[in-house]
Amino acid sequence: MRVSRFFLATLKEAPAEAELVSHKLMLRAGLIRRLGSGLYTWMPLGLRVLRRVEAVIRDEMNAAGALEVFMPAVQPAELWQETGRWDLFGPLMLKVKDRHERDFCVGPTHEEVITDIARRDIRSYRQLPVTFYQIQTKFRDEIRPRFGVMRAREFSMKDAYSFDADEGGLAQSYQTMYGAYARIFTRLALRFRAVAAHTGAIGGSASHEFQVIAESGEDAIAFCPSSDYAANVELAEALAPATPRPAATAGMRKVPTPGKMRCEDVAELLGEPLRRTVKAIAVMHDDALWMLLLRGDHTLNEVKASTVPGLDPFRFATDAEIARHLGCKAGYIGPVGVDPAIPIVADRSVAAMADFICGANEEGFHLTGVNFGRDLPEPQHVADIRNVVAGDPSPDGKGVLELARGIEVGHVFALGTKYSTAMGARYLDEQGAPRPLQMGCYGIGVTRVVAAAIEQNHDARGIIWPAPMAPFQVGLVPIGYRKSAQVRAAADELHRALEQAGVEVLLDDRDERPGVMFADMELIGLPHRVVVSERGLKEGVVEYQGRTDAAAEKLPARDALVLITERLG
């Protein structure tokens, strides 16, 4: 391919809308252009990258025995009403009416459609197991699209759905997909971790997320370096402290803490470590106020808190509600002396505390030396409701946890019979008895993978593509292409030879200065660069430089093709 016939749309300056490195680079390199909030056009260069990612995914899906299908992006409402998700998805789903005023949605996912296929066409255990997949455009009307293609509203997703006769089969299909995912991300040269995840709106039992490790990631993940434990912090269990609660040594005292609303401020004022304080969080379930207790240096994990029996769903209490139930300002509330009708949930770590500091339920005062069983009753509920922190013991008992941030690029779910039961997708087993299909679903955010790869692979000059997703392998930069017949002939010949050898090469045949060409090649991140110049040809060499190499090396021009091909690996 020649630059003069391609469409390089590089930008020196990134549009102001871009925040994230990957977003800026994607715009600057001319991979994408924004049409509206969360809507992006994939430009020729970007589309080449997307296609390469798709190719790896297809290859591994096919190798795993999954069968490609292509389902409609637009789906009738009836299907979604069967599973109740028409209402459940709410505004996240883009709903449209056709000319007959019938309701449709632009599919945010395809469980309903595939389950409809399954109930029509799968009749016998002899047809099982089977896994279908597609690469489709999805639409989710995100509350806040951001980070370019990372959280767009319209995006490309590979979604796969497995059907099995029983739970054992599902476990196997799940494992197969899990393995395929690991191979896909490994082939794409991404640094990732598979982490245990919670199932969210899709539902089901087992679930893992594939997280690409990146500082800018929206998810926090916890993992144990000395074992294979890894989980989303939403899910990562904080074990109860290994040592039992010490005996009380101090008496309870009320101390003035004017203007000190946060545990940090109180601890500082009293000269006590933050971990001796207890923060009380007031939440509402229906009309009842609950109090959640956390150690001052911990944060609430809302996902875990909603698993406390009777608390789901909850929301944070307003200042007015706190005043009404506790007669006090937020910031000074505490568990001592509250109405016994108010349920108190203590985090495991709080339950093991003695002589702690907490709000006095009186503005401007805290209590010190507080002890359960003496100054207040033992908490009704003790549960794991906090986020793990670095250094916590790993739940598998094999070391301590570390935290990292990740970009969720894939998610696998063992769904079970949730959809097959709701939609009556059954098969006949060996005895001729109808049984619901066991389903799994497996997604990869194809467009997001591209952004994640850039997030993980870039430098000050631009993108550094992992070879399997590079839009071209080689950038061929002739210096003086329009001026020197010799350079032109050598560059054209190398270009032809590389293409004939099946190498994707981009020849910069513009009448640009070398600096401009180098800068563009680096910005668009091609892994390999070859420079052809008059100067070099006089010595009988061309120059080769890998995108991350410190310097170029000279290759004899006559063997250039072979030597370059060797370096492509």
Add this chain to the structure above:
RNA sequence: CGGGGUGUGGCGCAGCCUGGUAGCGCGUCUGGUUUGGGACCAGGAUGUCGGAGGUUCGAAUCCUCUCACCCCGACCA
């Protein structure tokens, strides 16, 4: 949806407070000189200043409404 912010040539911005008829850098076009890290000189093109209404002799600038987009929170591949 709540909170914060921004809309001025393709991109990045100034001008707005203190109304006077739109400017800078990059890009782009033409010609010339250049040619190993984003060249230089000369000349040119591109703006209903997001939109509507209002105030005023006069509005990018002041007022009202509206739309779009971005950032912080709940959602997810």
